[in-house]
Amino acid sequence: MAAEYVIVGSGVAGIAAAEALRARAPGASITVITEDPNGFYSRPGLAYYLGGAIPEKQLFPRSHAELRALGLRWVQAQATKIDVAGHRVNLADGRSLAYDKLLIATGARAAAPDFPGGDLDGVFTLDTLADAKRLIHKANKSGHAVVVGGGITALELAEGLHACGVNVHYLLRGARYWSNVLDAEESQLVEDHLRDDGIEIHYHARIHQAEGKKGRLIAVQTDSGERIPCQILAVAIGTRPNLDLARTAGVKIDRGILTDSCLRTSAPDILAAGDVAQVHDDITGRASLDTLWPTARAHGVAAAATMTGAPTPYRRTAAMNVTLLADIPTTIIGALGSGSDEDMVAIARGDSESWRAAAPTWVVVEHHEVNRVRIMLGDRTITGALVMGDQTLSRPLHRLIAAEADISPIRDALLADDHAVLQLIASFSAEWERSHADNS
């Protein structure tokens, strides 16, 4: 009998798994259960939709026809319980589906506001297309918005709301933006850009409470007694994996669902992938969480292989995110910064814990005007890099970091002369690529 594969979640992890399962098992039954009526869309694209760069229909990477061609059984419902021994998933509408292998790809959602008044009408988080649409609708009728939080999503919210024509106040709990990943100068570049756009930044501003009238948000009060009248309060203080299914089923969890490197959980025939999975890394011996689209996709592909009986480890490469930070193209690779960011209560969106695992290293900086490259040097390798503005070096750096290339030949030169960094890296990486092409 053909295998029954069931996937909970229609995000990139779930869809990448479905696609890979279909390629490996043409005759299998593949079911995707999702509670999102909009199915599969680009979540990072929501920021561009909010900012008006693309229309809604552009968010869908797959047409209905393409999804149909994969031969998936599509079930729109919330999965509520897993019967581990009976190999069944129960749905909120009373149905129950049998599985041979189950993939939990339920993603993560924005952490709930951590202050009084967080439930008022007008307080938003951004997770889904429905959230983005509600926010745009509200923005069209609003004059003032407050954005609170850190990381990329908070900036995207601030800029997106600004693009909708709303006056935006951006509240930072500390002295600068994203202090555990960016250095002071990088934070400054981003903040200057926001201010130039007309966004008002409030420092050392912690929300005391959201103030409402008849259930509706009318203002935000800060700990220092400031009161900012607003109709929108957008909150991006981190994400939390959707763990309910795993927890009630007794599947082992930590901050995410714990899996081995092949995405298998502690329960038989149940796997996890994407933002919800805390995947063991055989090399470092640690299990960490990511909230990155490409990582979720790679998890999905590896999980599918494991489900079809070909256990395949997810190979963690140097975490990388490329994004626009206040319109400045920025690539963050490997380990940078350390400690925690006051604006976040959990790991940020488009974030990876490994970015904060920075060991003591030398920092070398090359900058010319808005372009900036920061490189973290270990004893023999480059452990992390942040490239702002001109992106010429971001690919070579990613390759060198991911391959843990031995950079000892240029290490002293890098430390000796900040201004030579670009040239040194460019020529070293060209030479390195050549010798590796020869060896392979």
Next chain:
Amino acid sequence: MTIDRRSLLFDLTRAEVLATGHVLPEPARCVQCGICSYNCPIGLDVRAYAWRGEAISDSHCLTCGQCVARCPRGVLIFAPMANGKS
């Protein structure tokens, strides 16, 4: 008047690409936002190529660079074709 170094470089790259190159994605950077496809003047589904990690092989591609320039993630670059293969 100052010459915009970036756009000059871009134009030079383009001239070369018109003769010998194509658009090449790096899928590990792509978040499937669709900005590339949305801005392609001839409606190629650049995003689908980016998902598959394939060079844009469509003979209609103008190598106009709209997709390259607009992708917010630096996924797309102009690259020389390997021995005339597309």
